[in-house]
Amino acid sequence: EPEVTQTPSHQVTQMGQEVILRCVPISNHLYFYWYRQILGQKVEFLVSFYNNEISEKSEIFDDQFSVERPDGSNFTLKIRSTKLEDSAMYFCASSSAGTGSSSPLHFGNGTRLTVT
Amino acid sequence: AQSVTQLDSQVPVFEEAPVELRCNYSSSVSVYLFWYVQYPNQGLQLLLKYLSGSTLVKGINGFEAEFNKSQTSFHLRKPSVHISDTAEYFCAVSDRGSSASKIIFGSGTRLSIRP
Numbered sequence: 106e107p108e109v110t111q112t113p114s115h116q117v118t119q120m121g122q123e124v125i126l127r128c129v130p131i132s133n134h135l136y137f138y139w140y141r142q143i144l145g146q147k148v149e150f151l152v153s154f155y156n157n158e159i160s161e162k163s164e165i166f167d168d169q170f171s172v173e174r175p176d177g178s179n180f181t182l183k184i185r186s187t188k189l190e191d192s193a194m195y196f197c198a199s200s201s202a203g204t205g206s207s208s209p210l211h212f213g214n215g216t217r218l219t220v221t
Numbered sequence: 222a223q224s225v226t227q228l229d230s231q232v233p234v235f236e237e238a239p240v241e242l243r244c245n246y247s248s249s250v251s252v253y254l255f256w257y258v259q260y261p262n263q264g265l266q267l268l269l270k271y272l273s274g275s276t277l278v279k280g281i282n283g284f285e286a287e288f289n290k291s292q293t294s295f296h297l298r299k300p301s302v303h304i305s306d307t308a309e310y311f312c313a314v315s316d317r318g319s320s321a322s323k324i325i326f327g328s329g330t331r332l333s334i335r336p
Contacts, residue, residue, distance in 0.1 A: 109264075136321070147328040148311060149264065150240060161323055196264055209255065212264040 107131045110199050117182055118187055126216045127195030137180045137216045138198040138210060139172065140163070154180065161162070164208035187220045194218075223248040223314045225327035233333045234302055242297040242330045244286075244312030251317040254295045255324065256286055259309045268310070271295060282306065307334050 110129045119123045130137050139151040153160040154172055171183045180199075184191055194215045202208040226245045234240045246252065256268040269280025276288040286297045295312060312327040 140326075148326040150323040150325065153323055163323075198265075209267045209270060210265075212257075212266070214262075214264040 109199055109211050111195075111212035111216050113216060114214065115217045115219070117219045117221065120189055121134050121186050124184050124187055124218065126184075126195050126197075126218070128180045128182070128198065128213055130180055130199030131201075131211055132178070134199035134201050134211070136160075136200045136202065136208075137172075137174070139182045140196045140198065140212075141193040142196065142215075143190075143193045147209055151195075152183075171181055184218075187218075189220050190221045219220075222251075223252060223316065223325050225312050225314050225325055227312055227327035227330050229330050230328065231331045231333065233335060235335050237301045239300050240298065240302050240306075240332065242310050243311075244295045244297065244327060246293050246295065246312070246314045248314060252314045253275070253317055254285070254286075254288060254299050255313040255315070256280065256295075257311045257313060257326070258282075258313065259329075261308070262272075265311065268297070298325055302329065302332070302334050304334050304336065306332060308332060 112127045137154040140148050142148045150163050152162040159212045169185045173181050194217050196215045197213045198210040200208040200210050224247050228243045254271040257265040258268045259265050268284055269278050271278045273290045279285045284299050286295055288295050309331050311327045311329045313324045315324045
């Protein structure tokens, strides 16, 4: 069964550094998402992406964050200047249609980001 | 805006006992409802979903959930749990009418199975 893949599985970076988290969504999917989960807390929505533009973003997704689909397969999340509080598990997800149409999200296994 | 409340952060049960994980939601519009499971060190996996029709929804691994519109609930149940069901379970909701609508997750319930 096709799956969403995320790399790396674990990323350690120093505060203030830029980091790029990579995701390869399922190939025929059109909607892409990033979520994050701070240790022991709930899964929080960051951003949704469709047709090469951001559809919706949360208040967490400030100017330090950006997303990009640089080619036909990758979907990246960039954090420009990491802060300690950015330490979390970041999940990429994709769906074949918007969640409003009941298409479920398929999640990757996540990238654990540790900011020191 | 939607929100999801999972009243129990942890639920310990004995193996082969029944379990119910509670979920309540609030929304000003019609919604889709989901339960996702997260096994240790893994991503989120869809357990089941309610779209329309029968209020009793059956999912994978013997789980089922019942949509109750009047009580705005979507509780998850399993008649007999197994050690392998140890995981975190997330109830989630999305706006029925909006494409590319985000899914909002509850805070999760950690199910721990005792032998």
